[in-house]
Amino acid sequence: DGGITQSPKYLFRKEGQNVTLSCEQNLNHDAMYWYRQDPGQGLRLIYYSQIVNDFQKGDIAEGYSVSREKKESFPLTVTSAQKNPTAFYLCASTTGGQDEQYFGPGTRLTVT
């Protein structure tokens, strides 16, 4: 089955630690996205990538970093500089341009 996988489903970290969230897709999509979902705030864009080895900041990129070394993979690192990292993180992909996005199941990160 084609789709997007995110792992792990739940992640717990201590404050001050960096943590990396995984996102893999086998849809052969060019573009990949990371969103943060908080109650009452919808989905806010963290980073996106249109092509391998290239990515752009979204609206809330501060405290996050990404890499796109392979077409299939777009990991997100939540750094210790992110002031409020506890959230639900969603990865998405699309063929590119303006076609609809396909979403992964999400990772719920809790930082204490």
Place this chain on the structure above:
Amino acid sequence: AQSVSQHNHHVILSEAASLELGCNYSYGGTVNLFWYVQYPGQHLQLLLKYFSGDPLVKGIKGFEAEFIKSKFSFNLRKPSVQWSDTAEYFCAVNSNTGNQFYFGTGTSLTVIP
């Protein structure tokens, strides 16, 4: 920057009631419009989309939406809701020249059997 407004934050309906969820966007150019649904414990999935053509689009599970360009709106409708429609609904937009998608804050729908 573009923005999307969903005015109904939480809607509670009885089964068989009609549904209309509002969505307005701010962007003066040509846009592509989407409604996504997130059922409890499931992935976000596409309900329907509008790129061009007939402004009344039909999606899965009996949902439809109407694009009214003059009102910058893309409201979601369903004539008769079911308990299984309980979910969170998100409106999204992107321009036909841009790569970013902008989402509304979502509407939580609860359908009472």
